[in-house]
Amino acid sequence: MAEPNTGTAGRVCRRCLLEELGQGDYLESVRRYRARLPEKERTPDDVYESRLASCRECGELVNATCNLCGCYVEIRAARRSSACPATPPRWSSVR
Numbered sequence: 001m002a003e004p005n006t007g008t009a010g011r012v013c014r015r016c017l018l019e020e021l022g023q024g025d026y027l028e029s030v031r032r033y034r035a036r037l038p039e040k041e042r043t044p045d046d047v048y049e050s051r052l053a054s055c056r057e058c059g060e061l062v063n064a065t066c067n068l069c070g071c072y073v074e075i076r077a078a079r080r081s082s083a084c085p086a087t088p089p090r091w092s093s094v095r
């Protein structure tokens with residue numbers, strides 16, 4: 001059986017984002033990715049935070065990754081056009 005993914009602290013972190021996992025380099029690259037998205041593609045700050053709050057409350061979040069799609073949620077939430085893959089979705093795309 002494969003070992004579960006762990007954060008830098010060596011533990012499985014359910015309901016944690018990269019921010020809480022202490023993966024500084026990767027977190028910084030996620031922030032740069034979001035900052036470089038054109039404004040028309042980038043999720044507004046308040047919606048982004050709301051999406052991440054939903055992920056934090058979701059049982060599918062493990063080690064900052066969504067179990068349903070395999071994405072880091074901080075990346076998936078960064079684009080306006082993205083939506084939560086759950087049925088029904090916990091958050092939706094925005095215009």
Ligand code: SF4
Nearest residue numbers: 055058066084086090
């Ligand atoms: S199912 Fe949706 S709310 Fe849950 S972790 Fe994945 S993207 Fe976030």
